[in-house]
Amino acid sequence: MNGDWLLRGRDGRLSVYLPTDDALLCRAERSPGGPWTAPHRVGGEQILHPSPAVGQGSDSYAHLVSWRPTVSGEAGLVHSTHFRPRLAALDWAPLGHPDKKGSRTGPPAVAVDAEGRAHVFVRNNGGGVSMVAQKEKGGWEPWRDLKGRDVQGELAAVTGESGRVEVYAAAPGGILHWRQEEAGAQPSLEEALEAQVRxxxxxxxxxxxxxxxxxxTDESGDLCAWRPGAKPVTLLPSAGPGPVSAVRCELDGHDCTLLAQRSASGRVAFAAYPTEQEAAGAWWAESGPALPADATVSLAVDEDGRVVAATLSPSTGQLLLTRRKDEPGLALEAWREV
Known part of the structure; x- marks a missing residue:
């Protein structure tokens, strides 16, 4: 799943999105902090390819994007909106293909601007990035080629506090960064960072x-932080493979960034530091049981302002959850299966 798959909905309930080989499932709290529903299929009976993407707007609506099979050997992207965790999501609607037609080109990513419009990004057959965005009054704009070259792996799409959308991509020897100059504008390629990125x-x-x-994570295995316009900072050695999950939260009265990652030992590792103050340092602390190799972790903040962490193993379907205790530091409750 590209993006944070643990979300807090408009009604305060937490929900998770669970990809399978041919569908996307959702589970949600029946009430905030309460028991969870059984998994249910999102967006109707449409058959999907694996590796969907999820993004959430300031209105708390979830926007879901995935590839679907079309004719033999080809695929197209589809989009659904999920307004509240316990309501049915909209049926999957076709978005087309960044190159008009063809097979899957890469995993999609989605970000939602301040007006609630989804922006979908995906690698194209030329090796660059293409985008399609919702119109302000419904429907979708045409596909746009944002350029770039030799893009590798998953994209990272994000909406800034300004409401403008940005996207990052890895390429040989560096990172590419696109940013909207104003709301509704086409993101432009602003900066390329030289870095040996995985x-x-x-x-x-x-x-x-x-x-x-x-x-x-760079090629030496260090977890790095980069803000365009500045130099990247080595934060600490990566706890394990794959991307970290990250969330802003308040810890002991301070605005902090909390990171989580499945560690090499199989447990979940957490690290926190004052937001944008990487020089303060960060250290991993492991928690919970050892997890299968395919397990991922996602972070959110519940309606009471408490950090929540969830882990999901696609091979076993096991979903584990923990919350921060009401005490100083980052003390967590016992992990429990839901």
């Missing part, structure tokens, strides 16, 4: 009124 390790987070922070 593909499929990018995760972006809005961290200030004017900026976003990209987290990535």
């Amino acid at each position: 593909p499929d390790t990018l995760r972006a987070l809005a961290t200030s009124p004017d900026g976003t922070t990209l987290f990535y």
Whole structure:
């Protein structure tokens, strides 16, 4: 799943999105902090390819994007909106293909601007990035080629506190960054960072009124933080493979960025530091049981302002959850299966 798959809905309930080989499932709290529903299929009976994407707007609506099979050997992208976790999502609607037709070109990513319009990004057959965005009054704009070259792995799409959309991509020897100059504008390629980045390790987070922070793992195995316009900072050694999950939260009265990642030992590792103050340092602390190799972790903040972490193993279907205790520091409740 590209994006944070653990979300807090408009009604305060938490929900999770669970990809399968041919569908996307959702589970949600029956009431905030209460028991969970059984998995149910999202968007009707449409057959989907694996690796969907999810994004959430300031209105708390979830926007879901996935590839679907079309004719033999070809695929197209589809989109659904989920307004509230316990309501049925809209049926999947076709978005087409960045190259008009063909097979899957890469995993999609989605971000939602301040007006609630989804922006869908995907690699195209030329190796660059293409985008399609919702119109202000319904429907979709035409596909746009944002350029770039030799893009690798998953993209990281994010909406800044300004409401403008940004997207990051890994390429040989560096990272590409596109940003909207104003609401509704086509994102432009603003900066390319020279860095030895591992593909499929990018995760972006809005961290200030004017900026976003990209987290990535470099070829030496270090987790780095980069804000366009500045130099990247080595934060700490990566706890394990894959991207981190990141969330802004309040810890002991401070605005902090919390990171989580499945560690090499199989447990979940957490690290926190004052937002945009990487020089303060961060250290991993592991929690919970050892997880299967395919397990991923996602972070959210519940309606009471408490950090929530969830892990999901697609091979076993096991979903584990923990919350921060009401005490100083990052003390967590016991992990439980839901």
